[in-house]
Amino acid sequence: MMNENPPSFPPAAAPAGAPRNAATILILGALWLLLFFAALFSPPLLDDADATHAQAARAMVTTGDLVTLHVDGIRYLEKAPLPYWLVAICYRLFGFNTFATHLPQAVAVLLLALLGWHWGTQSFGERTGFYTGLSVLTSAGIFLFTRIFIPEVLLSLLLAVALFSFLKTLTPPSPRCWPYAMWAALALAVLTKGLVALVFFFGAAAAYLLLTRELSRWRLLRPLTGGLLLLAIAAPWHVLAGLRNTGGADGHGFLWFYFVNEHFLRFLGRRIPRDYNKLPGSLFWSLHLVWLFPWSLFAPLALDAARRRWRSLTANTFQQRSVLLLGIFSSLVLVFFSLSTNQEYYTFPAYLPLLLLLSAALARAEQTYPTNARWITFAHAALTLLGAAFALTLGYGLWTSRHLPFVPDIGALLAHRGVGDYTLSMSHLFDLTGPSFAALRLPAALAAAAFACGPALAWTLRHQRRHIAATSAIALTSAVFLIAAHIALTRFAPMLSSQSIAAKIQTLRATHSIAPDTRILLFGDQSYGSSIPFYLGRQVALVDGRSSSMLFGSSFSDAPPIFLTSSQLAAEWGTGARKLLFVPLEERDTVDHLLGPRQILLEEISGKALVTDRPLDPPPQR
Structure with a gap:
């Protein structure tokens, strides 16, 4: 054990002066309804990741294939399935719309706030719990990064449940359910984001056990039966996906692409294709002041408390254990992604631990005001x-x-x-x-x-x-x-979003200005207009779009023939059946040079264009 000196924070049983539990839940629930539930209805799905991932969930419903993700008919093997299963269930209940797409994320935010409130209350007192719930619901990054369909908030929730269960297992008296709750949450986290969930959890748990000299208590975690539970939950999808997706590029299948390319090569910055940026180090660290704003303004308070109290920190109470584990876990996540390729939202799993520590420091300073x-x-x-x-x-x-x-x-x-x-x-x-x-x-x-x-x-x-x-x-x-x-x-x-372009196409069909079998094409990468196939509910062709997320899946022998080159488009333009071409702003000059005056503009929004290769059909005579 560490040095047996007074802890950094007042005991959890100290007078808190916070709203009662029922009032806290009502306040947090009302805040969630105002900020997250009310935001589920607009805007429409955004192009790129938002609508791309929604396409994958929609394909699960329409094809019945719950193992292999598909985007525009092409295998989409880089993602774990749990977020798409949840959205597919919502599509069954509420239809294919923005509300159903983002509902699981909004619910995950509510659960994350409630978990933060519960953890903070048990560890530091009611005031810290209340502040943690408030900060989760009102932090800029948590709100911003749940506007799009990405798995980070669900991963954060499941890892937080696993960490909380880990602490409960090691804190007597410990009911037998806690270690199994830990393993189950960890298995679901693997089905949400892959092996990185194991890296974060076991890295933090191992460091915690070493620092507290509690390695001898590993049996409390039920590693044998708990590990079997993890495999029973997480392994079947991985096995089925490996069996059903063989024979891709260079003989590679799901197992190589998912584990080697999407995990190890991505971390090293050598993922194929190389379509990810890496934030400069100074920007990566400083942006967390934005993602956790306005609560990050209290970071000096927490850092000062950590500096003054680190040497006296013990790990005898649940509060002290929480401080140590939360600090280790958040540090691991931040350092990991400072070394890896990254996007701004990758460090999302560290937000709740950091907000818990900030809330605890603030509550302690308030209770000793004006000393601090x-x-x-x-x-x-x-x-x-x-x-x-x-x-x-x-x-x-x-x-x-x-x-x-x-x-x-x-x-x-x-x-x-x-x-x-x-x-x-x-x-x-x-x-x-x-x-x-x-x-x-x-x-x-x-x-x-x-x-x-x-x-x-x-x-x-x-x-x-x-x-x-x-x-x-x-x-x-x-x-x-x-x-x-x-x-x-x-x-x-x-x-x-290109939802308005999809609406224009639907209007043209409804008015019989184009035939029902008119071919729809997107110029460039599918991410430029990924909301179009989602809202149309049909497959579209891609011109010079065999790239990024479509590259590996297109190498399978049964991939549908949806890819054209620009030279093929130029040769077929104006011949055969009518064609509608979506042209993103980034490709307007290229298409103008390729097709010239042979385009007929049907719609232009935000620089994006919908063009066709011949005049519209006359309206039918009554």
């Missing part, structure tokens, strides 16, 4: 200054755009700088221009009001030592900002 007032004052000063800067910037934008007309198609007004070649999640933020701000007046006004009033109110309440009210005011400020952010995202829908 320095870092709380720093956080409020920083938030107030940032809020004033944001409010002034947004106010300036509102003033300068007051005479500009509202243009629904905001994508037509953007700069299109292509920062990071749009392979980073935040690339489009660099495209904003002055005229495009006119389309964002409502969300800008909401955000400006929140930042102008919220931080000052919170600091005033803190000065009056109304601590829970002050921290709740910070959460409310963030909540209003996130509502504004969602409205802004909806305004960006014409640029980020």
Whole structure:
């Protein structure tokens, strides 16, 4: 054991001064309904990962194949199946729409907040639990990275359940159910994101047992029967996927592509195809101040507590065990992805552990206020200054755009700088221009009001030592900002989604302007217009689109013939059956050079175009 000195935080049984359990659940539930459930209905599915993954879930429903994922009829072997199973169930219940696609993620956020509240309450007291639930629901990164269909929030929830169960197993008295809950959650995490779940969990667990000198207690984890449970849950899909997907490129099948290419080569930055960016180190670390905003402003408080208390930390109580395990796990996740190829949201599993530690540090500082007032004052000063800067910037934008007309198609007004070649999640933020701000007046006004009033109110309440009210005011400020952010995202829908192009095609069919069997083609990578085949509910052809996620699956002998080269398109254009071609903004110049005046423009939205190779059919005579 470590040094037996006083712990870093007050005992969990200390007076908390937080809302009662029923009130806390009502507050967190209402906040979730406002921020996450209400956001399930708009915008439509976005191109790239969002609609691509939705296609895979839709294919499960339409084909009945629950083992092999398919996108546009092509094997999609790089992802684990659990998120797609959940969305497929929602499609059965609610139909093929945005609500059903994002519902499992929204529910996972609620469960993550409730788990954070429960863990925080048991470890540090009711106030920490309340703050943890608030921070999970109002952190910028958690909200932002659940706007698209990706598995990170579900992975985070399952790993957090496994870690909590691990601690419960080692903390007497321990019912027999906890080790099996740990293994079951870990198995589901493997079915969510693959082997990286095992790396994170066992890496953190091993480091914890070494530091606490508790390796001799490994039998409590039931490794034999628990390992069999993990295999019983996780192994069948892997075995079936390996048996059903053999004979791909160079003789490789699922097992090589999924385990070698998507795990080891991805970590080394040698994945095929190489279509991932890596954030610069300084940006990777500093962006977590954004993803955990506004709660990251209390990071100096937590770091100061860790610096002063590390040598005296013991691991005798559930609270002390939580501090140690949460610190180890979050550090492991952050360091791992600082070395690997990464996207901004890859470190999502570290968010709950970090927010728990931040909430515990804040609650402790409040209970010893004004002794530890320095870092709380720093956080409020920083938030107030940032809020004033944001409010002034947004106010300036509102003033300068007051005479500009509202243009629904905001994508037509953007700069299109292509920062990071749009392979980073935040690339489009660099495209904003002055005229495009006119389309964002409502969300800008909401955000400006929140930042102008919220931080000052919170600091005033803190000065009056109304601590829970002050921290709740910070959460409310963030909540209003996130509502504004969602409205802004909806305004960006014409640029980020091609659902309107799919709607145009459906209208042309309904009015008999095109034949039902008209061939639909997408120029370039399928991610440019992945929402089109989802909303049409049919397969489309790809021109020069045998790339990125479609590359490996297209190498199987039974892959449908959906791929054309640009030279084939030029030769077939205007011959045979009518063709509709979707052209993304990035490929407009290429298509103009290829087809020239032989295109007939049917629709243009945010620089994206729908063209055909002959005049539309005349309407039928009544």
